[in-house]
Amino acid sequence: MNHTVARAIALCVLAAAPLMASAQAYPEKPITMVVPFPPGGSTDVIGRLFAAKLGARLGQTVVIENKPGANTGIGATAVARAAPDGYTLMITGAPTFTSNPLLYPNLSYDPIKSYEYVAVAGSTPFVILTNPQSGIGTVADITTKSAAQPLSFGSFGNGSTPHMAGESLAQRTGAKLLHVPYRGSAPAMTDLIGNQIPLSIDTLVAGLPQIKAGKVRAVALTGHARSSLVPDVPTVAEGGVAGYDFETWFGVVMPKGTPAPIVARMSKEIEAVMAEPDTRAKLQDLGFDATYQDPAAFRRKVETELERNAAIIKAAGIKPD
Secondary structure, eight states, X not given: OOHHHHHXXXXXXXXXXXXXXXXXXXXXXXXXEEESSOTTSHHHHHHHHHHHXXXXXXXXXXXXXXXXXXXTHHHHHHHHTSOSSSSEEEEEETHHHHTHHHHOTTOSSOTTXXXXXXEEEEEEEEEEEEOGGGOOOSHHHXXXXXXXXXXXXXXXSTTSHHHHHHHHHHHHHOOOEEEEEOSSHHXXXXXXXXTXXXXXXXXXXXXXXXXXTTSSEEEEEOSSSOOTTSTTOOBTTTTTOTTOOOEEEEEEEEETTOOHHHHHHHHHHHHHHHHSHXXXXXXXXXXXXXXXXXXXXXXXXXXXXXXXXXXXXXHHTOOOO
């Protein structure tokens, strides 16, 4: 072997040795999992479930640190600026990566450049809801009825994923839809039940109690597949809008530069946690499917949704509140 080549290989091995040793010994101290929401919400509940499970598997405590504010921007920025040593991670929802960067150009983090993607740790579709008085039963009905008079649809916020799901439906079908933003699911649901609005797009977990009570009707799910929670409800794609797919999901990331062996191990541990029956049952209780995706698939998901959402936002002229 050429002496220069041999020396270069030796230097590479020496340079990699500390990282390899660090990864083998990892973790040597408690790990912080940042949740960029207040305590008590679904992200916090799922984060605490994963923290307990990961702590048991890793042999170190995983501590939840709630950092709410600025539409998850405070927590996301803190993680982006944290030391890339494997002792900080974040669990958060899709908007942190796929809509906030498009709506708030002065963010202190970049969805692609600031993080190492670890895993998608659960997902659920949204559901298009109506009330019994509306006479709407299918996706086709929405287009037909809106041709005579535009239909209002509620969501839990301007620029939210349900907002973009509704705008995409209008853009792809020609339905005439008017967005009505609410400050949360509860007021939108109240107005839907009271027939103040004919349509709403919400999480399945928020809509399920009212669906079961017969107060609202599920027209279609926005995801790529039906849900075991409402197996008789078709998807929008089944209703004739091919390729339509809007879900909410949770992802786990670590600061950019975290050693690859640590990222890979954390991803595998999350996959193992999600395979446990009690984890799957708990996620289902919260309205989520245990859909794990590895780092490469997670990154592709973010890139794809960023491109899709950018086109929707531009066409609809969506502005943040």
